[in-house]
Amino acid sequence: MTPTQIKTNGDCIDRLIKRLEKKIGEREANQLKETAIEIVQNCVRVYSENFGNGDVGKNSTGLVSQSYKGKDAITNGTTGLIYGRVQSGKTNTTIATLALAHENNFRCFIILTSDNTWLGKQTANRFNNQVQADPVFFDWEAWKKDPHGFAETKIAPYIKDTGVVLVSTKNGHHLDNLLTVLRAAKIKCVPTLIFDDEADNASLNTNESKQAKKGMVTYYGRDAKQKVMDTVHQHARMYGYRPQLKDVTHLFLPEHILDAFRSIHEADEAMRQAIGDDIYNIKLQPVWIGGNLKPTRSNVLDPSVIDVLVPGSLVFPQSPAYKKDEIEDNFKEIENLLKHYQDNNQYYEVDIEFIIKILNYTKSHYVLSEKWKDKRIIKRLTNIKSKGMTKGRLNVRRGERNNNEGLDMTRKDPFEWMFGFGSGRWSLEAKEKYPDVPTLIICYQKGEKT
Numbered sequence: 001m002t003p004t005q006i007k008t009n010g011d012c013i014d015r016l017i018k019r020l021e022k023k024i025g026e027r028e029a030n031q032l033k034e035t036a037i038e039i040v041q042n043c044v045r046v047y048s049e050n051f052g053n054g055d056v057g058k059n060s061t062g063l064v065s066q067s068y069k070g071k072d073a074i075t076n077g078t079t080g081l082i083y084g085r086v087q088s089g090k091t092n093t094t095i096a097t098l099a100l101a102h103e104n105n106f107r108c109f110i111i112l113t114s115d116n117t118w119l120g121k122q123t124a125n126r127f128n129n130q131v132q133a134d135p136v137f138f139d140w141e142a143w144k145k146d147p148h149g150f151a152e153t154k155i156a157p158y159i160k161d162t163g164v165v166l167v168s169t170k171n172g173h174h175l176d177n178l179l180t181v182l183r184a185a186k187i188k189c190v191p192t193l194i195f196d197d198e199a200d201n202a203s204l205n206t207n208e209s210k211q212a213k214k215g216m217v218t219y220y221g222r223d224a225k226q227k228v229m230d231t232v233h234q235h236a237r238m239y240g241y242r243p244q245l246k247d248v249t250h251l252f253l254p255e256h257i258l259d260a261f262r263s264i265h266e267a268d269e270a271m272r273q274a275i276g277d278d279i280y281n282i283k284l285q286p287v288w289i290g291g292n293l294k295p296t297r298s299n300v301l302d303p304s305v306i307d308v309l310v311p312g313s314l315v316f317p318q319s320p321a322y323k324k325d326e327i328e329d330n331f332k333e334i335e336n337l338l339k340h341y342q343d344n345n346q347y348y349e350v351d352i353e354f355i356i357k358i359l360n361y362t363k364s365h366y367v368l369s370e371k372w373k374d375k376r377i378i379k380r381l382t383n384i385k386s387k388g389m390t391k392g393r394l395n396v397r398r399g400e401r402n403n404n405e406g407l408d409m410t411r412k413d414p415f416e417w418m419f420g421f422g423s424g425r426w427s428l429e430a431k432e433k434y435p436d437v438p439t440l441i442i443c444y445q446k447g448e449k450t
Contacts (some may be wrong), residue, residue, distance in 0.1 A: 004048045004057040006041055008033075010103035012134055016096060019130065024092070029131055032089060036096035039080065046077040047191060055105070056191045062105035062160065064189055091123075094195050095130045098165070099274035102135055107163040107190035109135070110178070112170055113197050120169040123197055127165065140174040147177045160189055177223030220253035232264055256368065270313070312435065314427045317364035317372040318414035322445070330361040337361075338442065342402045347393040347430060347439065352385045355392050355440045367414040381438060393430060393439040399446070406446030 013033070020029040044057045052066040082090050098109050113123040121139070128137040136158050143150035168178045181186075245371050253261075321327050337358055341348055359378050366373055381392075398404035430439040 003041075004044050004053055005039070006044050007058050007101070007103045008037055010100075011379075012102050012131065013096065013099040015132060016099045016130060019132075020092065020096075020355060024089075025062040032093050032096045033100070035093050036100045039093075039097045040100045041080075042077070042080070043101060043106070043193065044104060046075070049077075050075055051191075057104050062107045062163075062190060091126065091197060092130075092199060095127055098127070098193070098195065099131050101193055102131075102163055105191065106193050107135075108187050108192040109160055109163070109165040110192065110194045111165065111167045111180075111197055112194065113167065115170040116171065120167070124167040127167065127363065131165070135165055137165045137167070137405040139178065140169060140171075143181050144174070144177055147180035148184045151181045153246070155181065155185035155187075159185060159187070163190075217250040218252070220251060220257065223254070223257055232261065258369065283397065300431040312431065313371075313448075314431075315371045315377065317362075317374075318367040318370045319365040321365060322411070322447075324447075326363060330363065333361045334358060334442075338396050341394060341396040342398070342404070344397050344404070347395045347434060349391055350394045352381055352390055352392045352438065355394065355438065356381050356385075358442065360392075370414065384438065389437065392437045393434050395430065395439065395441045397426065397441065397443045399444060402446065404444075408442045409443075409445055 013036070017029050017033050021033060047056050050070045051064060052069070054060055055063060055065055082093055101109070111123065111127060113120045124137070124139040124391045131137075136155060138150075142154070155164055166178065166181065168174045224372055337354075356378055359374065360383075362374065364372065364374060397407065402408065427439075428439055430441065
């Protein structure tokens with residue numbers, strides 16, 4: 001099928017880009033437009049493949065002229081993701097996409113926003129203020145009292161002409177009313193796009209920000225028992241997260257909150273690295289869930305599809321148990337399991353089930369914000385095994401310089417260890433030689449006589 005051509009200019013998109021040029025600069029505004037062109041081209045392509053040509057795109061009618069050709073309720077390619085950092089231009093990109101899609105005769109636009117009335121209003125106003133040349137805008141307040149009457153008097157007169165934008169929060173009652181409006185207005189007769197602008201429910205009650213002569217000063221005291229990562233990302237708006245603003249940014253907060261921020265940042269950067277630059281070859285969904293951290297609210301993310309640890313990383317317990325009464329019985333079991341693995345420099349191939357068996361006898365005390373948690377590691381290995389990988393590597397370090405009587409490592413506080421209780425060379429060697437399988441490095445430590 002020959003790709004349907006699209007319009008890349010028109011009153012709606014041109015006026016928007018001109019306004020954005022004044023706010024964010026010509027280069028950034030044109031980058032937004034190029035992204036919008038790519039998104040709309042894909043939308044038009046997928047639509048045409050499933051409904052036929054002529055409804056959307058250049059020289060189109062703006063009406064659904066043929067029935068849906070697909071077999072699935074939701075066909076492949078109809079859902080996309082605009083991915084970027086906080087305030088990186090995602091909402092502006094969405095607005096530009098809406099404006100350009102309008103030029104290509106999509107006639108109904110549904111914008112779903114947070115179940116927070118204030119944030120929802122903020123989003124509705126932002127879209128309405130930016131897109132000033134058609135279509136007409138309405139939010140959930142406009143139809144909540146009489147959805148049927150609203151559909152007949154406000155939607156029907158505009159839907160096939162200028163088009164409409166309907167903004168709703170994700171409140172269940174609001175969504176039910178929206179569905180009533182869509183059915184009564186017979187929206188199925190016009191090409192429609194849905195945008196999910198997931199604004200975050202950030203509470204600023206316990207944070208104080210003020211302007212200083214030399215920059216922004218923030219005292220951050222919000223300390224939720226379970227921190228939600230995307231909420232914390234939104235909080236970065238308050239104190240300037242861009243590198244070029246470091247010189248004029250002053251942030252004061254407790255050390256344990258700083259540790260949580262650091263963990264969130266590391267997880268975020270690792271996820272970007274794992275995703276890579278090829279958006280068509282994304283095989284991983286690595287979201288690390290810390291002890292008191294959640295990647296997002298439970299109604300946003302399906303926990304069943306989340307991998308727990310960042311691939312290719314070194315993970316070790318920050319506070320392993322070492323007192324005799326805590327480890328004596330289990331140590332005897334570990335000794336028996338490892339008696340045949342005497343070569344300090346050998347990375348033995350073993351069953352992952354064997355690694356799990358060893359770990360079941362180890363014990364550590366969880367430290368807030370650390371990546372290692374005994375049950376988490378075992379669960380991750382079990383998941384790897386269930387996906388068909390049955391082998392891993394085992395390296396046992398008994399203290400070669402001490403005639404295999406144990407290492408002489410000085411005990412340190414949590415987060416002071418760079419490579420766990422051993423040499424960084426050991427883990428790097430495992431990563432270089434066996435990058436595609438899990439490796440367990442067991443280190444014997446000489447005990448203290450008291």
